[in-house]
Amino acid sequence: MRRWLSQHRAALALALRRLFGAPLNTLLSLLAIGIALTLPAFGYVALDNLREVGRSASGVQQLSLFMDVGASKKDVSEIETRLQSMPGLRTVFVPRDEALKRLQKSQEMAEIVASLPRNPLPDAFIVEPADVSPAALENLRQELSSWPKVAHVQLDSAWVKRFDAFLRLGKLALMMLAGLFAAGLIAVTFNTIRLQVMAQASEIEVARMIGATDAFIRRPFYYFGALQGALGGIVASGLVFAALHLLAGPVGELSTLYGASFALHAPGALEIAALCAAGAILGWLGAQLSVSLSLRRFD
Amino acid sequence: MIVANSLTKRYPGGFEALAGVSFEIRAGEMILVTGHSGAGKTTLVKLIASIERPTSGSLVVNGQNLSALRRSAIPYVRRHFGMIFQDQKLLFDRTTLDNVMLPLQIAGLPHRDAVRRAQAALDKVGLLAREKANPIALSGGEQQRLAIARAVVNRPTVLLADEPTANLDHESAHDIRSLFAEFHRVGVTIVVATHDQSWIELCHGNTLRLDHGRLA
Numbered sequence: 001m002r003r004w005l006s007q008h009r010a011a012l013a014l015a016l017r018r019l020f021g022a023p024l025n026t027l028l029s030l031l032a033i034g035i036a037l038t039l040p041a042f043g044y045v046a047l048d049n050l051r052e053v054g055r056s057a058s059g060v061q062q063l064s065l066f067m068d069v070g071a072s073k074k075d076v077s078e079i080e081t082r083l084q085s086m087p088g089l090r091t092v093f094v095p096r097d098e099a100l101k102r103l104q105k106s107q108e109m110a111e112i113v114a115s116l117p118r119n120p121l122p123d124a125f126i127v128e129p130a131d132v133s134p135a136a137l138e139n140l141r142q143e144l145s146s147w148p149k150v151a152h153v154q155l156d157s158a159w160v161k162r163f164d165a166f167l168r169l170g171k172l173a174l175m176m177l178a179g180l181f182a183a184g185l186i187a188v189t190f191n192t193i194r195l196q197v198m199a200q201a202s203e204i205e206v207a208r209m210i211g212a213t214d215a216f217i218r219r220p221f222y223y224f225g226a227l228q229g230a231l232g233g234i235v236a237s238g239l240v241f242a243a244l245h246l247l248a249g250p251v252g253e254l255s256t257l258y259g260a261s262f263a264l265h266a267p268g269a270l271e272i273a274a275l276c277a278a279g280a281i282l283g284w285l286g287a288q289l290s291v292s293l294s295l296r297r298f299d
Numbered sequence: 300m301i302v303a304n305s306l307t308k309r310y311p312g313g314f315e316a317l318a319g320v321s322f323e324i325r326a327g328e329m330i331l332v333t334g335h336s337g338a339g340k341t342t343l344v345k346l347i348a349s350i351e352r353p354t355s356g357s358l359v360v361n362g363q364n365l366s367a368l369r370r371s372a373i374p375y376v377r378r379h380f381g382m383i384f385q386d387q388k389l390l391f392d393r394t395t396l397d398n399v400m401l402p403l404q405i406a407g408l409p410h411r412d413a414v415r416r417a418q419a420a421l422d423k424v425g426l427l428a429r430e431k432a433n434p435i436a437l438s439g440g441e442q443q444r445l446a447i448a449r450a451v452v453n454r455p456t457v458l459l460a461d462e463p464t465a466n467l468d469h470e471s472a473h474d475i476r477s478l479f480a481e482f483h484r485v486g487v488t489i490v491v492a493t494h495d496q497s498w499i500e501l502c503h504g505n506t507l508r509l510d511h512g513r514l515a
Contacts, residue, residue: 002409003407003408003409004407006404006407006408006409006410007404007407009410010404010410202388202390203390203392205388206388206390206401207401207405208374209348209350209377209382209384209388210377210378210382210401210402210405210449211374211375211376211377211378211402211405211406212374212405213371213374213375213405214374216374216405
């Protein structure tokens with residue numbers, strides 16, 4: 001065990017020496033890997049933020065229940081009781097007079113409302129369900145529509161569905177993009193290691209002649225590939241943070257214009273660790289492929 | 300210790316470097332392999348070190364038949380030999396100490412022990428003061444002594460040398476021969492392939508003379 005650990009420590013030290021022994025090459029490789037990881041990582045963060053927007057966007061999670069214009073106070077009271085008896089719903093009653101007052105406050109509508117002989121608006125309820133999945137919202141809309149004296153239940157379910165479909169499409173595109181850039185990362189590592197094997201040819205030859213096993217020769221290259229990938233992950237995280245920092249101001253401004261208080265959220269420690277681990281695994285894979293092919297000529 | 304029986308090595312293309320060579324080297328002996336250029340000296344050394352495989356015949360070292368070795372076993376067999384190459388094969392991107400530590404790292408010795416043993420080997424060949432130097436900064440004789448330190452650091456049972464004094468001045472060559480004489484005195488089996496006749500006295504006439512791949 002001690003011998004095994006000692007060999008791994010030596011391989012890691014050699015990999016670090018090779019990594020920092022050629023700083024310019026390392027920097028360029030890290031930039032290439034970092035950029036390759038940044039695009040899918042930023043896509044993931046953007047989708048995550050969009051999902052958050054979807055969750056918090058006003059109007060998406062609520063239904064408007066409009067009573068018949070001729071519904072009596074008793075009818076309205078019955079509907080209110082039925083709504084309050086349903087679990088997982090928050091209900092706000094908007095009386096028709098209140099609705100008219102709100103309409104009158106609008107500059108564009110004030111004149112039109114003033115010219116009306118009577119209040120044409122119905123009593124209404126704003127219903128906010130806890131389960132905001134598109135299917136649950138649609139089921140609730142159908143149920144409420146079937147109640148007596150309910151004229152119309154409005155749900156922007158088409159918008160919700162479109163948004164949901166957009167997120168699914170984005171996720172799929174992101175996965176394809178991630179696959180493409182993963183192949184790019186493997187290719188970058190493959191080439192770096194191939195060049196290293198060529199540069200270390202004399203060392204490999206000597207090591208073989210004096211009793212080095214295949215594992216001993218391969219190990220530093222594996223460590224190099226994994227380290228390079230992990231460091232590429234750190235570079236990618238830095239680029240994602242920088243992009244989010246640049247976007248934070250404009251997004252906040254836009255959010256304020258819509259009367260919301262949305263802020264971009266950055267990836268957490270676990271997500272950064274996952275990105276570095278993905279980089280390390282892909283780097284290790286690229287190194288393994290490269291070493292397997294490049295070392296054949298020493299057999 | 301080393302027993303060769305009808306040892307033959309034929310390279311792709313048909314060139315026969317060794318043709319049915321048989322000999323026996325006992326433990327602790329120092330043997331000189333001589334012959335003109337292309338006689339098969341280097342091939343014989345490489346076969347003993349398992350760097351190359353025989354085409355036919357058998358070669359038994361320490362009771363192990365090298366002709367029948369599995370590929371995966373070869374690295375472990377090579378560790379029993381200390382090999383000194385004609386061109387030294389030093390690593391010029393490492394320090395002198397790191398060059399000597401390489402066989403110990405391959406054997407998996409803990410770092411501290413490896414440093415200690417490598418320093419002892421450098422001390423033995425008179426290069427401890429140059430442990431941090433790059434081998435390229437050493438003279439030809441010093442480079443050869445460094446190669447010897449690397450070959451003996453793992454305490455091999457057999458020391459194999461291919462033209463260890465080629466391209467060295469008289470004084471450096473004498474130093475190298477003295478080092479070999481010291482290793483011989485402590486019981487290391489030594490096989491030296493050379494056409495330098497100065498070695499004959501040191502080997503007490505134990506000579507394998509090759510001529511066109513055959514024992515003359």
